[in-house]
Amino acid sequence: MKVSSEPLWWAFFGAGGALSALCLPALLFLLALAMPLGWIEAPGYEAARDLVHHPLARLFLFALISLSLLHWSHRFRYTLYDGLQLKHLESLIVVFCYGGAIIGSAFTAFVLWQL
Amino acid sequence: MSRPGPKQHPMSHATRYRKYHPKLYRTRMPIFWWVRRWTHVRFITRELTSVFVAFYAIELLFLLWTLTLGQEAYDDFLAWLQTPLALALNTIAFLMILYHSITWFNLAPKALVVRVGEVRIPPVAIAGLNYAGWVVLSAALAWFILSA
Amino acid sequence: MTQQTIALEVFRYRPEQEHEPTFQTYEVPLRKDWVVLDALNYIKDEIDGTLTFRWSCRMGVCGSCGMMINGTPVLTCAAFLETYQPGPVRIEPLANFPVVRDLVILMSDFMEKLGRVKPWIMTDKEKPVAEGEYLQTPTQLADFKQYSMCINCMLCYSACPVYGLEPDFIGPAAIALAQRYNLDSRDEGNAERMEVLSQDDGIWQCTLVGECSAVCPKAVDPAGAIQRYKVASTNDWWRSKLMPWGK
Numbered sequence: 428m429k430v431s432s433e434p435l436w437w438a439f440f441g442a443g444g445a446l447s448a449l450c451l452p453a454l455l456f457l458l459a460l461a462m463p464l465g466w467i468e469a470p471g472y473e474a475a476r477d478l479v480h481h482p483l484a485r486l487f488l489f490a491l492i493s494l495s496l497l498h499w500s501h502r503f504r505y506t507l508y509d510g511l512q513l514k515h516l517e518s519l520i521v522v523f524c525y526g527g528a529i530i531g532s533a534f535t536a537f538v539l540w541q542l
Numbered sequence: 543m544s545r546p547g548p549k550q551h552p553m554s555h556a557t558r559y560r561k562y563h564p565k566l567y568r569t570r571m572p573i574f575w576w577v578r579r580w581t582h583v584r585f586i587t588r589e590l591t592s593v594f595v596a597f598y599a600i601e602l603l604f605l606l607w608t609l610t611l612g613q614e615a616y617d618d619f620l621a622w623l624q625t626p627l628a629l630a631l632n633t634i635a636f637l638m639i640l641y642h643s644i645t646w647f648n649l650a651p652k653a654l655v656v657r658v659g660e661v662r663i664p665p666v667a668i669a670g671l672n673y674a675g676w677v678v679l680s681a682a683l684a685w686f687i688l689s690a
Numbered sequence: 691m692t693q694q695t696i697a698l699e700v701f702r703y704r705p706e707q708e709h710e711p712t713f714q715t716y717e718v719p720l721r722k723d724w725v726v727l728d729a730l731n732y733i734k735d736e737i738d739g740t741l742t743f744r745w746s747c748r749m750g751v752c753g754s755c756g757m758m759i760n761g762t763p764v765l766t767c768a769a770f771l772e773t774y775q776p777g778p779v780r781i782e783p784l785a786n787f788p789v790v791r792d793l794v795i796l797m798s799d800f801m802e803k804l805g806r807v808k809p810w811i812m813t814d815k816e817k818p819v820a821e822g823e824y825l826q827t828p829t830q831l832a833d834f835k836q837y838s839m840c841i842n843c844m845l846c847y848s849a850c851p852v853y854g855l856e857p858d859f860i861g862p863a864a865i866a867l868a869q870r871y872n873l874d875s876r877d878e879g880n881a882e883r884m885e886v887l888s889q890d891d892g893i894w895q896c897t898l899v900g901e902c903s904a905v906c907p908k909a910v911d912p913a914g915a916i917q918r919y920k921v922a923s924t925n926d927w928w929r930s931k932l933m934p935w936g937k
Contacts, residue, residue, distance in 0.1 A: 449680075460636060509897060
């Protein structure tokens with residue numbers, strides 16, 4: 428009997444869902460709404476670089492971004508199956524979703540390494 | 543058990559064995575089955591919040607990327623964030639991500655059933671702990687960003 | 691003037707005379723104490739004896755009388771006719787199952803899946819009678835009692851869109867009943883059931899729509915049972931990958 432490999436992706440889905448639910452609202456509100464609208468002052472280039480330079484900050488950002496992408500990949504895969512009945516395109520969807528998330532995570536690591 | 547023979551009279555009372563041939567009726571689910579009931583619309587909306595989670599994760603990634611590209615790239619991106627298009631997209635993303643958070647925390651008790659000794663932690667407490675964590679983490683993130 | 695009668699639009703399918711189903715409308719008395727099952731029995735007794743449907747206990751414990759009323763799966767013995775005023779009331783067989791005739795569906799798929807999860811106490815070695823009975827504290831009973839309330843009415847299968855889309859999906863009730871035994875302190879069959887449930891057509895197609903728990907007449911909460919099992923199965927899988935030497 429073949430045991431499913433779903434637990435791998437579901438674990439990422441769960442971790443990503445939790446982390447994004449806890450952290451993204453505040454980050455989005457501050458960085459994408461409050462600052463552009465001038466309610467708070469945006470940090471300058473050097474100040475921003477200093478902020479993210481700390482290894483723990485970069486580790487946190489890597490976890491947040493890559494797990495958020497992996498959360499999307501698992502959930503969106505099933506939304507395509509159930510919402511648009513595209514289960515017959517399973518191979519394509521799996522590559523697009525998980526592959527996309529993995530590439531995104533790799534690029535995130537690449538960017539954070541340079542900070 | 544007797545079988546129908548070629549000479550059996552149709553009015554005879556001898557038992558006849560007829561194989562059960564059900565002609566079953568099956569319906570197919572339409573592709574847009576989820577627009578017909580409000581609970582299903584809410585379900586699909588909840589699932590689509592993952593797209594906005596990915597959207598903002600990528601936007602955050604982009605912001606970090608501009609930090610590696612130089613002052614001009616960073617400033618250009620901040621300027622773009624002020625355009626009406628960016629503000630509209632980010633507002634929608636914010637609302638959808640909020641919906642993700644709320645539905646996630648409300649569903650957490652379904653997956654996490656914890657018994658401490660003899661007492662089972664009530665579901666509302668599990669959800670409450672999630673919300674509390676949300677407040678604490680948001681405050682911490684705000685403090686970090688505002689202190690820059 | 692208060693309403694005296696109510697119209698019931700009933701799904702009819704007579705395979706010996708038609709290829710496609712039709713709807714037949716009956717006017718039944720609107721009695722204050724009647725449930726929809728009473729109205730169906732009135733139709734069968736007084737108006738049209740050819741109407742076919744399942745029912746038994748008429749008090750919500752046997753699980754036989756499940757049907758779709760206005761698109762929602764309910765036990766017809768628990769649905770008061772008055773709540774559907776002014777009508778008409780649309781009655782159809784349980785969704786996501788093949789229809790045999792009129793309001794009767796074929797439940798073989800569910801029966802097969804139920805058997806697959808081995809819903810009985812499994813022990814490595816059976817305890818001899820001389821040793822006495824299995825003892826259980828009230829807390830141990832509370833761990834699984836909710837899932838033992840399932841009456842196999844299959845309303846959850848009708849409400850589950852995933853089961854409608856993927857007939858292979860093992861389904862809410864089967865998983866809830868597997869959990870009823872997994873969480874029972876007397877049972878040792880967790881590993882055997884995990885082999886069945888951790889397949890692709892086991893728990894993993896569930897996307898927590900939650901409709902199963904919403905329609906369950908016995909508050910079994912199969913959605914909760916499934917989510918708990920996802921956590922358990924995931925822990926088990928990761929443990930087997932990261933620490934393969936154990937067990």
